[in-house]
Amino acid sequence: MNGTPRMSSAFPSTPQTQRRPPPQYGGSQHMPRRSLNASSGLSPVKSRSAPPEAESGPLIPLDWIDAPSQRFYAFALYLALMSWRIYDWNTLQDSEEQSLWLFMKWLFIDGTFLFGLPSLRIPWLEWESATMLLLFLGHAMIDGILMFQIDLRIPAGFAAVGRSVWGAYEMAVNEHNVNPQSVMHNESLILGRQIIHILPEGSATLNEDREAFCVDGVRTEARLPITINATSPVSIDLVRIDLETQANETIHISKSQIKAMHKEASRMISYSDKPNEPKTLYHSVKKPGIYFLQKVVDETNLEVSRKRLAHTAVVLCPKAIVKPPTANRCRGELSDVELEVTGTPPLRVKYKKMVNKQPSESSFESIQPEDFYSPLSRQDHNAIVVPKRVDTEWARTRQVPVPLSEHLGQAGNWVYTIDEVQDGFGNKVVYSERDQEEQERRPRQAAKLHQSITVHERPSVSLKGCTPQKPMKIAKGETADLPVQYGSTGKGSIMDAAYRLNYVFTPDTSLSATGEHSTNPQNHTFETAKNRLTQPQIRGPGLYTLTSVSTEFCPGEVLEPASCLLQNPPEPGLTINQEEIFDKCAGSPIGLRVDLDLVGTPPFEITYKVKAKDDRHHSEGVERVAGHRGQMELTPRTAGHYTYEFLEISDSIYKKHPLKGKDLRLEQDVKPSASAQFVRLKDKYFSCIDEQVDFEVALSGERPFSVEYEIMHAGRRVKKQIENITGDRTTFSTPPLVEGGEYTVALTSVTDRMGCKEFLKDEARISVRHQKPKVGFGSIDGRRSIDMLEGKRTEVPLRLMAGEAPWTVQYVDAAGRTQQLTAQKPNDRLTISEAGTYELVDLHDRICPGQVDESANKFEVSLIPRPEMRIARSDVTEVKGNVFQKEDICEGDEDAVELLFKGSPPYHVQYVQSVKPVSGTMAPKNKDLRAALNVASLRMDTAQAGAYEYQFGKLGDSNYDHSARHFSPLVVKQKVHARPSAAFKNPGKTYSYCSVESEGEEVIPITLHGAPPFSLEVEIKHLGSVRPETVMLNDIKSTSTEIKIPHRSLHLGKSSVALRRVTDSRGCSRTLDTTTPRVQISVHDAPTITPLETTDDNCVGDRLNFGLSGTAPFTVFYTFEGHERKALAQTTTFRRLAEKPGTFTITGVQDSASGCRAGTRLVKRIHGMPSARVSKGRDSYVDIHEGGEAEILFEFGGEPPFEFTYTRSSNAERKGGRGVVLDMRSEVSDEHSLRVAAHEEGTYEVVAIKDRFCAYSRPGVKVGEKSGQKKLGYY
Incomplete structure (x- = not known):
């Protein structure tokens, strides 16, 4: 082919890729061709440096598919994409969202195709980047024009050219095309449009945020928020249910009140003046009760929908007081303070205790009466369900006493203060310092928010320096102070209190043989003055024993020694015996030896007088005698007759006691003798009573x-x-x-x-005990028993009466073993660590054996029980050991478990809440629970479906902390089922039905989630109806099913179908929101055909227009000039041009949905033009609510009666755009104007007008192109 001669204007040759180019010819063969191409300028590709040999050929080798075939396939793909593009444009609805999506879709497809094509390296299709960018921008512009339906008037231009060359042709009554240009056309005959826009569905909600409200003396009213959305209410009806009587009361809010509420709400920043923006209005109520919206009417006199939320409760605000306790208490007692909490249970109170200005805070939760049920303790506010029956019993205000019994172990001022209280709805009252001060200013009127207790020290007394073993001795007739030593449970005595003493006295003549009180001792009372501790005065000899002591507020304790023996020793006396002293040598007297026999309390002092005869002066002397006997020698120095006279005597008690008697006056009257003395004489001998020495x-x-x-x-x-x-x-x-x-x-x-x-003269002194030592247990709070904590030690008081330390006490412990204790103090204590009965059996002091007080020889020690917790069995289905299985429950339902406690409140429980949700994972939560009473409710968490487990691992009360050895964890399990759901498989779709039941009707597929069988509540809202109709479908056994609406619930026209409530076999139900997608159903009657002009007289050149109802396409049967004809109408309008006079008769019509032919007989006789104005010939815009209506004014020019046809089209979303025709209607008017009520959204305009003889229809209007039409409703 390369050798084929070509003209200079010919296409360039197809590039060839040589598989094995000979190396010696690789450059020379192509060099001339390059020179030729460069000189002729025929090459479509710029000359560039030769790429590597591996990249010079197409991506698909030419030996597989040659170059022309590759270009053909690429062009075929381009044509297929272009056809797809035209299809999308043709089926495009007038929707901005759909247009944007299609535009982005084709932008992506065109970019992928155009920029991916060069990568194939197909010959002749390898364009430069600038070329590809221009092609892409061109396609993007075409995509925008098509998908956004930009009207460039290109088809109209071609049509105008065609009409100018060939003329316009329409189908005539003879079923052939004719040119209607011969007929006068004037667009000004029909002017004006009525554009109705339906505002979003208005709603009204009471307390949308579920706030809590309460009223009391301070909060005299509650402002209930009413949220309105897209509506302007003119009246609102609230219903209040009284909490006490359950009587209903309707509260009507008038239009003027609503206006004032708007004015008040407009001061808030969140308020919006836009009509469709949500607004929150506030209505003040002063009475407690359950409130809910009963009826809301907007300015169009239509009832506004109300969102179903939980009822709003307005209750009395919670309050708490500290009931006045006994103002003065004693140390060691219980506080016995009671908090009185008032409100709607379950309640929570927080209080503060201040002991001598040292504060500590605490709180009680879940406070409610026993056997009280409240949904507030069992529900989660995030999953609240509107109750079907309003029961106000649980919402009533209750008074719950909360006792506080604390050990008053410290003297001083104890103050209990309420800080805050909260009820079950979440209403919280926080008491400020001002509230606390109000109680001080007005103690009678103000609430008792704090109470103080003065804790006093308990008094104690004992005797000092006087015991029965060491009696107090005084002279007869004199008085002495009973040596009372005052003390207390604190440090030292109580200086600001008066001590009241009770003591008994038995005269020494009435004492028992053992030196104890008689059976009827004398009782005495003595009271000291405040701030001055005096001692009672005693006079009579005998035994004094303290029996009790108390102050103004507290009884006290009498400590040992508590007895004092008072003695009146005998008055001192003297008797003498005289003996002359002789000189052994001379045998003459040298004096007198006087023996002194004394009575009294030694030592003695004897005053005597010595006088010589005939001497006017005398001398006095004092003889001191330590004992009861003495001897003195009177040996005068000088000779004479001497008189010795004893004048007075003094001992340790009596001083200068005169001596009287003749035998105490001696005249001078005067041998080696034997001797005797005690061996190892002691200063004093001590002996026990009834013993010998x-x-x-x-x-x-x-x-x-x-x-x-x-x-x-x-x-x-x-x-x-x-x-x-x-x-x-x-x-x-x-x-x-x-x-x-x-x-x-x-x-x-x-x-x-x-x-x-x-x-x-030798003598010995003996001190004999007056009493035997005695031992007994002391009492604690008047009882010889005590409660102790397990694992702790406690001390039991001992009372050692008489005797001298140390005392050796033998006792039998709780295990029956004999133990021994050495006590050093009269009020010693016995330390014990085991519970049981302790008994004293023997006593011995330092010298003497003692005895046990049989009335106080036993002491009982008991253990304070540890706290216990149980799970109430009333709502438990299965128990396995410590695992309790509760009944399954639905997500969001209310439930609780009752916890029963035994011990000393308050209780503290720690538990772990874990959940295995249906999907995903959740970390366990550690939670605490404080219970003020012996029963508490724990609300179960049901906000999310899954398997829940509550493990109660730790328990403590006011006496014991948690002990893993004594408490076994309890586990509560519960399964929370997810609520069922239901949804349409094809939301937004329109389903067609016939007005009568027939085979082949469409069904509505739905998808359900949950446990079958299901019960489904379906809501059907018919066009023009305010209240929807509800249909129940039961026993749906599959999660994917098809439902069929019963024909008794079908109405002609369009209706919207929504799923409202679904219930599964577990009993769980879900109320679906009003915003869930719906489907539409269109109910068709047998097709009908209606002339758009009501007169049978037509003007030549007029179009015979007929409106069809049913589902397009239609088949119309008619006769003209005796010839039967059949015509196919693709839209809801059947039109023929009246080209000549004659009789045009329509005999029947059949649509594509019903399949039946409806017989009819419409006769048209083929006779300046009428005019029509809508809304004064202007475009009028009206906004209405869902269910409301607007009035459309039609004005006519011509000769009545008039018949006109108007359409309802979808509102254009862009200026200059046109909507889709939705409905068409024919009307007749005998006047030059007609008002029609419309309640559907759309653009209403006249498409045809006819007076008595002639008719005119707007050119270019395509009537009835859409299926599923609905007739307009008029009221």
């Missing part, structure tokens, strides 16, 4: 001896004698000392073998 005596002189001794006690003397003592030492014992007190054993004389008797 042994003494050893050393003797000197000539044996045998006879010793006399005396035992003195309480002013009494008992003389004893020991005879025939042959040794140097002897012992003797006292008789049992049955009385407590001080004893003196004195050696009075000793007589030897010669009968010489010598006076002795």
